[in-house]
Amino acid sequence: MDGLSVDKIHVWRGERHLLRGVSFALAPGQLLEVRGPNGAGKSTLLRAACGLTRPEQGEVRWGGKPIAAVRQEFLAQLAYAAHEPALKGDMTALENLHFAVSLRRRADAAELEACLERTGVGSCAELATRLLSAGQRRRVALARVLALRAPLWLLDEPFANLDAVGSAMLAAILREHVTGGGAALVVAHHDLAVGIEAGRLELAP
Amino acid sequence: MWTWFYRLASPPYVYGLAAALLPWLLGSAALAIGAGLVGGLVVAPPDYQQGDAFRIIYVHVPGAFLSLMVYCIMAAAGAIGLIWRIKMGHAVAAASAPVGTSFTLIALVTGSLWGKPMWGTYWAWDPRLTSELILLFLYVGIMSLRSAFEDSQRGDRAAALLGIVGVINVPIIHFSVQWWNSLHQGPTIAKIGAPSMPGSMLWPLLSMLLGFALFFGAVLCMRLKGEILIRERQSTWVREAVGS
Amino acid sequence: MTVTTSQGIAAGSSPGDAVGAIGAAAAIMRRELSLSFRRPEHLVQPLVFFLIITTLFPLGLSLQLSQLRDMAPGVLWGAALLSSLLSLDALFKSDADDGTLEQLALSGQGLTVIVIAKTVAHWLVTGAALVLASPLVATALDIPASAFALMMSSLVLGTLTLSWLGAIGAALTVGLKRGNVLISLIVLPLAMPLLIFGASATERAISGTSAAGPLYLLAALCVLATTLAPFAASAALKISLD
Numbered sequence: 001m002d003g004l005s006v007d008k009i010h011v012w013r014g015e016r017h018l019l020r021g022v023s024f025a026l027a028p029g030q031l032l033e034v035r036g037p038n039g040a041g042k043s044t045l046l047r048a049a050c051g052l053t054r055p056e057q058g059e060v061r062w063g064g065k066p067i068a069a070v071r072q073e074f075l076a077q078l079a080y081a082a083h084e085p086a087l088k089g090d091m092t093a094l095e096n097l098h099f100a101v102s103l104r105r106r107a108d109a110a111e112l113e114a115c116l117e118r119t120g121v122g123s124c125a126e127l128a129t130r131l132l133s134a135g136q137r138r139r140v141a142l143a144r145v146l147a148l149r150a151p152l153w154l155l156d157e158p159f160a161n162l163d164a165v166g167s168a169m170l171a172a173i174l175r176e177h178v179t180g181g182g183a184a185l186v187v188a189h190h191d192l193a194v195g196i197e198a199g200r201l202e203l204a205p
Numbered sequence: 206m207w208t209w210f211y212r213l214a215s216p217p218y219v220y221g222l223a224a225a226l227l228p229w230l231l232g233s234a235a236l237a238i239g240a241g242l243v244g245g246l247v248v249a250p251p252d253y254q255q256g257d258a259f260r261i262i263y264v265h266v267p268g269a270f271l272s273l274m275v276y277c278i279m280a281a282a283g284a285i286g287l288i289w290r291i292k293m294g295h296a297v298a299a300a301s302a303p304v305g306t307s308f309t310l311i312a313l314v315t316g317s318l319w320g321k322p323m324w325g326t327y328w329a330w331d332p333r334l335t336s337e338l339i340l341l342f343l344y345v346g347i348m349s350l351r352s353a354f355e356d357s358q359r360g361d362r363a364a365a366l367l368g369i370v371g372v373i374n375v376p377i378i379h380f381s382v383q384w385w386n387s388l389h390q391g392p393t394i395a396k397i398g399a400p401s402m403p404g405s406m407l408w409p410l411l412s413m414l415l416g417f418a419l420f421f422g423a424v425l426c427m428r429l430k431g432e433i434l435i436r437e438r439q440s441t442w443v444r445e446a447v448g449s
Numbered sequence: 450m451t452v453t454t455s456q457g458i459a460a461g462s463s464p465g466d467a468v469g470a471i472g473a474a475a476a477i478m479r480r481e482l483s484l485s486f487r488r489p490e491h492l493v494q495p496l497v498f499f500l501i502i503t504t505l506f507p508l509g510l511s512l513q514l515s516q517l518r519d520m521a522p523g524v525l526w527g528a529a530l531l532s533s534l535l536s537l538d539a540l541f542k543s544d545a546d547d548g549t550l551e552q553l554a555l556s557g558q559g560l561t562v563i564v565i566a567k568t569v570a571h572w573l574v575t576g577a578a579l580v581l582a583s584p585l586v587a588t589a590l591d592i593p594a595s596a597f598a599l600m601m602s603s604l605v606l607g608t609l610t611l612s613w614l615g616a617i618g619a620a621l622t623v624g625l626k627r628g629n630v631l632i633s634l635i636v637l638p639l640a641m642p643l644l645i646f647g648a649s650a651t652e653r654a655i656s657g658t659s660a661a662g663p664l665y666l667l668a669a670l671c672v673l674a675t676t677l678a679p680f681a682a683s684a685a686l687k688i689s690l691d
Contacts, residue, residue: 014356015439026565050555053691056290086548090487091480102476103468116691236596333519342638349634353625362688363621367635370681373673374639 001151001183002063003027003078004049009058011044018044021058024201028151028184031178031196034187036203042187043083045203046154049185050080076104081151083157085141089130093121093140096129097147104148115143120169134161136166142170152176153184159192214291217442220433223426230423237416244409252406260324263409267309267417268311272340273375275421279347280372283365295361297350298368298430304421307342312337332381335375343371364431366369401412468634472630474566485521485643485648491539495532495575496582501580502528511666521590522651526607526635527585528643531667533608534633536575542569550623554690559572568616568682592655598655598665606667607647613678614639620685642670 004026012020014138017043018041026032038086047053049060051067051074059069062074095172096114101107116122119139123130128138138161145153159167178184178196212218245263252259263295279301286294316334328334347364352358402410439442485492506515507522544550550617553563557578583604584597592600618635650663 002627012358014358033547052554072557080555081553082548082551084548086552088480088484088549089546090484090488099480099554100478103553104474106466146683178580313535331571335645339638339641342634344636346635349631352626353622353631359624359688359691360691363685366681366685366688367617367621377642389519 001028001181004183004185005061005064006049006151007059007061009048009055009060011041011048011053011055013044014083017054017202019048022201022203023058024199026182026183027047028181029178030183031174031192031194031198032183032198033192033198033200034203035186035189035200040205042202042203043156043199044169045186046080046187050078050154051075067101073200077150078152078154078196079145079148081145081156081158082155083160085134085137087129087137087140087165090128092128093132093143097144100144101147101197107147112143112147116140117147117171118173119143119147120166132144135163137154138162139166142173143152145201149180151180151182153186155186157187157189157192159188206301209343212247214293216293216296216433216437216440219293219296220430220446221347223429223433227423227430230419230426234416234419234423234427234441237412237419239416240409241409241413244412245406249406249409255323258319261319264412265312265315265319265324266410268308268315268390270282270339271416272309272312272337272416273307273378274418276344276368277372278376279305279363282370283361283368283429287362287365287369292436293433294406295365295427296432297425298365299361300425300432302344302351302364304424304428306348308417308421309337309341313341333378337383339374340371340378343367343374347371453515459687468558470558473556476560477553477566477652480512481494482573484573485570489512491536492574492578495536496537499528499532499582500586502531503590504686507590512616514581517591517675518655521587522600522655523644524603525583525586525590525592525651526582526648528578529583529604529608529647530611530640533575533611534615536571537612537619537636538622540571540616540619540620541689542628543584545689549661550688551690552650560686561679564616564679564682564686568612568679571616572612573607574672576605576612579608580604592651595657596654599660600651603647603650603654603660603664603667604637606664606671607643610626610643610667610671610674611636611640613674613682616682617685620682620689623689624664625685643667669682 006022006024008021008023009019009204010017018173022041022045024032034045036042044053048055051071062070062077067074087093088099091099093116094109097112097115098107098109101112104113111127113122116125119142121132121136121139121143124136124140129137129141142158145155158170162170171192174184174186174194175193175196176196186192242264243432245260251257267277279298282294282297282301284294285291286298313334316337321327350367351360351364354363378419431433434447503524506520506528510520541550544553554560556563566687580601583601584594587597588594614636615632618632619628621635622631625631646663646666650660650667651662653663
């Protein structure tokens with residue numbers, strides 16, 4: 001996996017100068033927490049890092065090259081989980097995962113079911129996601145992140161709606177991912193307690 | 206020369222340029238329009254077929270020509286703003302849109318008034334009139350789209366994209382009288398070879414065209430100044446210029 | 450089978466596994482169609498609207514049967530355009546609302562492929578349905594059966610072009626709250642030539658003269674839209690996602 005580096009980016013939302021010269025680097029095997037009060041631009045930072053939002057100034061680089069130049073490669077190695085679980089309510093959990101994976105490679109149903117088991121919603125595989133609770137939807141979204149097999153994870157408040165068991169599960173998954181050579185950028189409002197050293201990026205409003 | 210282009214991306218420079226050009230554009234527009242009106246309404250002889258009714262051409266043709274020209278300017282400025290992310294492009298596009306709409310209305314209304322004596326009807330669904338009407342709707346659509354967004358940056362970009370998509374209408378309007386058998390008369394000035402109008406009728410028309418174009422330039426400068434002040438109101442130079 | 454991410458990093462996806470544009474487009478179309486059929490009430494609405502409008506005009510104008518045939522092409526085409534417009538709002542909106550549009554944008558497949566797949570799927574369930582329903586409506590408007598083939602060909606071209614134009618309009622307005630009205634304002638001016646040529650082709654089909662001219666023009670517009678609209682719509686989506 002190459003490294004992600006964000007170099008002095010400035011992002012405006014309408015009239016507000018939201019991100020002012022933010023920089024960081026994320027190498028394989030690193031976990032970076034993004035902290036800050038509401039409205040500080042944490043979600044915007046994640047969106048800029050994955051290329052959804054183009055910064056007015058500054059650059060986001062993957063493996064030393066601007067992400068616009070290596071878009072295909074970059075996206076193939078990226079899994080983004082937004083604040084919303086981003087699931088189609090009329091499709092089952094398994095169908096949601098199947099679709100997401102099938103855009104990148106041939107999907108294997110057994111593997112997808114295993115991912116759902118890992119995040120604790122194996123029993124919901126055949127349920128339409130609109131029938132699931134917020135916590136269950138979050139777990140399905142996390143199962144999707146697992147299923148994509150991407151080395152770089154950009155997670156926006158992944159602990160939201162998770163109970164204590166769920167939070168422990170997610171912490172374990174993060175630990176495995178990072179110690180296994182992946183990288184993760186996580187927006188959170190509390191200490192992650194993942195059990196490994198994590199860098200911290202504070203955003204001021 | 207490239208430094209001049211770079212400076213065009215700077216709001217205070219463009220503001221100063223617009224302020225400086227405004228009186229000259231306004232003055233020369235007044236002269237050109239004045240000369241054109243005198244020449245067209247007084248000096249030029251009445252048309253042997255239409256009598257004095259043809260004189261509406263001195264407002265109609267410049268209006269129609271400007272409606273197309275302003276659309277092209279607006280689309281180009283929007284494209285510059287969209288592709289190269291130069292904010293002044295969006296400012297010019299936003300400033301030009303209402304003016305272009307007005308010219309389109311002038312063309313449609315004067316054309317309609319002219320249609321009554323010439324064709325016997327205020328409106329006909331022929332290609333040129335219909336495509337000019339489409340142009341009006343395009344202008345309105347672009348302005349509505351821009352103002353529908355709370356985030357003005359997104360509104361600018363969306364409006365710029367729509368402007369580019371609508372450019373396809375411009376050649377349709379222009380060539381419609383050649384491509385289809387239409388009620389509307391053929392091109393007046395731009396025919397290869399001699400234009401079909403005698404000189405005494407032609408020069409006031411050219412003068413009015415020039416005058417309308419200069420007038421657009423003047424109005425653009427006025428509106429652009431206002432646009433820049435609104436868009437840059439957070440910056441220091443505006444606060445100093447307006448006075449705290 | 451335990452799933453660990455290190456497995457994924459080491460193994461990755463072999464090049465043979467990679468999904469090409471066609472495969473992705475097929476997957477997206479399958480998803481769109483299955484989602485549409487899970488909400489059949491949404492599918493039926495444009496059709497019902499089509500039927501209602503085409504009965505409104507003759508009722509309102511209280512025409513003799515002989516006059517009906519004169520108005521028929523215009524009424525048919527106007528109704529087809531308006532009915533197609535109804536459902537255009539939904540092209541990207543549902544995905545934008547639940548966040549799946551962003552996931553699509555980040556899937557690595559490119560927005561253009563996504564736009565093409567979604568628009569074609571959308572046309573299949575709206576425009577194509579209208580074309581299939583058109584003989585029924587045409588009979589009610591006293592259009593002779595001999596004109597059906599040409600009428601339906603012109604409707605296929607017209608509704609497809611409208612779907613492409615609608616994709617641009619939907620992509621531009623996807624983030625807006627009252628986007629519906631704005632889409633019509635954006636799309637209808639661009640769609641007016643469709644109405645003109647389509648109605649003209651149908652009229653000529655009824656009267657028996659050659660409809661080749663308007664049909665060719667419709668086809669030209671369709672080709673133009675098919676080649677250019679996906680790029681415009683994906684640029685518009687990029688702006689909306691920003």
